[in-house]
Amino acid sequence: MKIRYSDEKKIFNIHTDNIPYLSFDMLDKMGVPNLYSTRYISYDEESGDGIKGLKLAVMKTDNIAEAAPVVINNRNELARLLRSDIRHECSIVQKHTNNVIVVTPSDLGPDWPGKIPPHRRNADGMVTDIPDALLTIYGGDCPPIYIADPVRKAIGLIHAGWRGTLGQIPAVAIRLMKERFGCDPSDMFVCIGPGICRECYEMGDEVYDAFASEWGEDAAGRVFRKYPGTDEDGREIKGGRYHLDLREANYMTVTKAGIPADHVAISNVCTKCNVNIFYSFRARRMENEQAAMMVNRFGPINSMH
Numbered sequence: 584m585k586i587r588y589s590d591e592k593k594i595f596n597i598h599t600d601n602i603p604y605l606s607f608d609m610l611d612k613m614g615v616p617n618l619y620s621t622r623y624i625s626y627d628e629e630s631g632d633g634i635k636g637l638k639l640a641v642m643k644t645d646n647i648a649e650a651a652p653v654v655i656n657n658r659n660e661l662a663r664l665l666r667s668d669i670r671h672e673c674s675i676v677q678k679h680t681n682n683v684i685v686v687t688p689s690d691l692g693p694d695w696p697g698k699i700p701p702h703r704r705n706a707d708g709m710v711t712d713i714p715d716a717l718l719t720i721y722g723g724d725c726p727p728i729y730i731a732d733p734v735r736k737a738i739g740l741i742h743a744g745w746r747g748t749l750g751q752i753p754a755v756a757i758r759l760m761k762e763r764f765g766c767d768p769s770d771m772f773v774c775i776g777p778g779i780c781r782e783c784y785e786m787g788d789e790v791y792d793a794f795a796s797e798w799g800e801d802a803a804g805r806v807f808r809k810y811p812g813t814d815e816d817g818r819e820i821k822g823g824r825y826h827l828d829l830r831e832a833n834y835m836t837v838t839k840a841g842i843p844a845d846h847v848a849i850s851n852v853c854t855k856c857n858v859n860i861f862y863s864f865r866a867r868r869m870e871n872e873q874a875a876m877m878v879n880r881f882g883p884i885n886s887m888h
């Protein structure tokens with residue numbers, strides 16, 4: 584698959600044998616089943632083309648009764664690629680909060696979109712130590728963050744848009760994993776992304792101001808950069824426009840929370856730069872979203888290709 588990477592690092596493995604997906608090499612090496620889907624239903628490496636339109640999320644513009652069975656079926660097909668299925672799945676209705684829930688056995692099972700119980704309708708992260716539990720997050724620019732502790736055999740999966748990032752949602756999940764599962768951050772591994780890159784992520788001044796007031800000017804200076812910008816009439820905006828680096832911001836949060844720097848893998852794939860391969864909200868609003876999935880299983884090394 585012809586993905587544009589922002590650097591040469593080996594972060595992902597690409598799988599195109601079935602429904603195409605990316606997996607983090609760091610998690611594959613621990614035998615943790617994980618994926619991030621694409622637009623593709625199938626892809627042929629020889630011709631460099633495939634069938635697009637994989638539907639994994641019910642969008643606001645969809646008719647739920649029509650979209651839900653398709654979405655559930657596709658999600659189950661993806662789960663099976665991780666040797667799981669949606670009877671083990673927990674998902675949430677993401678609201679750009681920094682709320683993280685601890686998954687219980689009764690949370691596991693297929694969710695009919697629109698019928699998710701109230702305690703899972705206002706959260707953007709999940710943590711679990713239930714063996715074989717499957718966590719799913721959706722996104723079409725906001726990076727998912729995968730957390731794994733091979734010692735305590737626990738995982739977390741987070742949706743980190745700018746609001747969740749501002750609220751340091753990965754640190755909330757890490758703290759919960761410490762408190763509830765006895766995890767030690769020095770044993771934990773974190774994978775950030777895929778999602779929108781800094782070049783593609785223009786923000787209003789109020790977002791910079793929010794970070795500057797909550798994180799301090801120095802930290803805000805590290806995660807924002809000014810780029811030339813133009814107004815609606817094409818006139819140059821004096822001083823430019825802020826762009827936010829969600830990867831750097833979440834990297835700062837997780838290392839501050841005690842995750843060793845060499846236990847963090849950072850995506851070099853931008854959903855908007857690769858809009859032909861991934862759904863991107865900023866590039867084309869409301870088409871659909873990718874699924875990020877992760878299974879709480881630490882096994883022998885997965886096949887790597």
Ligand SMILES: [Zn+2]
Pocket residue numbers: 779780781782783853854855856857
């Ligand atoms: Zn980009």
